Amino acid sequence: MTLTELEHHIQTTSKDTNEEFKRLFHGRGSLYENYRHLTIDSIDKLVSVALYFQEENEVELIEMLKSFVENSHYTTLVVQKRYLKGAPSEVLIGEVPEDLYVLENNIKIKLNLLSNKNSGYFPDMKKGREFVRENAKDKRVLNLFSYTCAFSLAAKMGGAYEVINVDMSKGALKTGMQNHSLNNLDPRGVSFLPYNILKSFSSLKRKGPYDMIIIDPPSFQKGSFEATKDYEKIIKKLPQIASEDCLLLSCLNSPELESDFIIDLMKEWAPSFEFIKRLPNLEEFASADENKSLKNLVFQRKIKS
Numbered sequence: 001m002t003l004t005e006l007e008h009h010i011q012t013t014s015k016d017t018n019e020e021f022k023r024l025f026h027g028r029g030s031l032y033e034n035y036r037h038l039t040i041d042s043i044d045k046l047v048s049v050a051l052y053f054q055e056e057n058e059v060e061l062i063e064m065l066k067s068f069v070e071n072s073h074y075t076t077l078v079v080q081k082r083y084l085k086g087a088p089s090e091v092l093i094g095e096v097p098e099d100l101y102v103l104e105n106n107i108k109i110k111l112n113l114l115s116n117k118n119s120g121y122f123p124d125m126k127k128g129r130e131f132v133r134e135n136a137k138d139k140r141v142l143n144l145f146s147y148t149c150a151f152s153l154a155a156k157m158g159g160a161y162e163v164i165n166v167d168m169s170k171g172a173l174k175t176g177m178q179n180h181s182l183n184n185l186d187p188r189g190v191s192f193l194p195y196n197i198l199k200s201f202s203s204l205k206r207k208g209p210y211d212m213i214i215i216d217p218p219s220f221q222k223g224s225f226e227a228t229k230d231y232e233k234i235i236k237k238l239p240q241i242a243s244e245d246c247l248l249l250s251c252l253n254s255p256e257l258e259s260d261f262i263i264d265l266m267k268e269w270a271p272s273f274e275f276i277k278r279l280p281n282l283e284e285f286a287s288a289d290e291n292k293s294l295k296n297l298v299f300q301r302k303i304k305s
Contacts, residue, residue, distance in 0.1 A: 001032045003057065007064050010040055013284075014072065019044045021102045021123055022284070028052070029287035037083075040065070041123070043102055046076040046094070048113055053083045062092070069093050078113050087117040101182060105130065107153050108182045110175055120148045120175055125216070127279045128249060128296045132214065133158035135247055139211035142166070142204065142241065144197055144234070145225070149176030151214050152190060153183055162189040164207060170194045198230060201237045209243040216251040227254050231265060238270045248273055248299040255292035262297050273299040 001009075006025065013024045022042040027035035037052040038061070047069055051058065062079060069077045076094030080087055091114070101108045102121050107129075109121045132141075132151055136158035143151045146165035149172075155163045167173055173192040180190060195203065215234060217225045231252075238248070250262050259278055266273050279296035287293035 001035060003060060003064055006032075006035065006061075007068060010068060011072075014042055014074075019103045021104055021121075023123060023282075026285050029285065029293065031286060031288050042074075043100070043111065045074050046078065046096065046100070047074050048119075049077070049079045051079065051081050051083065054081075066092060080113070082117065089114050105133070107150075107157060108179070109150050109153065110148065110179055110182060112175075120172075121150065122147075124253075124282060124285045124294050125150070125251070125296070126282055128214075128216070128251060129154040131249060131279055131296070131298065132212070136160040136212060139247075140164075140208075140243075141212045141214070142208070142210040143214045143216075145215065145217040146176060146192075147172045147216075149173070149179055149192070151216065152176065153179055153185070155212070156180070156185045156190065157183075160189075160212075162191075164191045164193065164204075164210075166193045166195050166197055166200070166204070168194060168196055198225075198233055201241070205237075205241050208241040210241055210246060211243045212247045212249075213238065213242060214249045214251070216249075227252065227257060227261075231262065232269060235262075235265045236269045239272060242273075242301050244301060244303045246273075246301040248301070250297045250299060252295040252297070257295075258291045259295050259297060262295065266299060272303055273301050276300050 010024045024042050025040040027038040030036050037055055039050045041048040049065060065077060076096060077092045078089055078096060079092055080089040096113055100111045102111050104126060111119045111121055113119055129150060133154040136155040138161050140162045141155045141160045143163060143165045146167045149165045152163045152165050165176055173194055176192055180187060252262055263275050276298040281294055
């Protein structure tokens with residue numbers, strides 16, 4: 001793909017001008033070999049660009065993006081260089097609103113594009129949130145590794161009876177509280193617990209059992225969670241905290257691990273959970289190898305009589 005072809009691509013994908021979040025270009029799926037380092041997102045009238053490593057044509061790329069924004073309905077361009085220490089972001093055109101949020105299926109989620117490596121929103125998980133919203137009615141939901149609680153928003157929008165959000169980061173949970181307020185959701189029945197999940201199962205067990213459990217951990221977070229050794233610890237505890245017909249959404253975003261990693265762990269340590277399906281990923285996040293892309297796996301607990 002040439003720079004001219006890239007420009008044509010984002011001109012085409014940006015023609016839909018509604019407020020909903022949209023990925024204009026996804027290079028991380030390795031479908032465009034010379035742009036594997038690049039993602040471009042549309043957030044209402046703002047274009048957010050992430051560069052994951054440095055390429056020789058970076059100056060030309062940024063100049064093209066500036067020209068694209070200046071000749072479009074967009075008013076703001078933000079570029080984040082994730083390959084630099086601290087993953088700094090720079091506003092190249094316009095201004096970023098202090099109360100910036102993204103809109104997804106009429107759910108508002110706060111964004112921080114300037115201070116953090118992660119913005120507070122993971123767009124590739126949209127199908128997972130849709131699944132939770134469609135299946136949460138009247139359920140007690142446990143949201144593990146809740147981060148800024150986007151799954152909790154989906155669950156409450158779907159009529160969940162109770163949602164318990166668990167994350168080590170008090171800052172992320174504070175943003176989660178703000179997200180609930182932003183969407184005018186009744187705070188009753190929603191908890192925000194700053195627990196180390198791997199050390200808090202006794203407390204979580206007392207609050208259960210849960211009718212829906214969401215496990216959406218980081219693939220690797222030094223000193224906190226490493227999927228290859230820690231996912232098993234969570235799965236071993238599931239039978240103790242799950243209701244008899246508990247619905248489980250188990251997420252994995254490690255390119256090194258495939259779906260069978262989770263499915264095999266479930267068979268060994270929580271065999272009462274039957275694998276139902278893998279949720280499809282969004283078309284705009286297509287990957288050259290779907291086995292390496294995001295895995296959203298649905299299980300249903302079935303107790304044999």
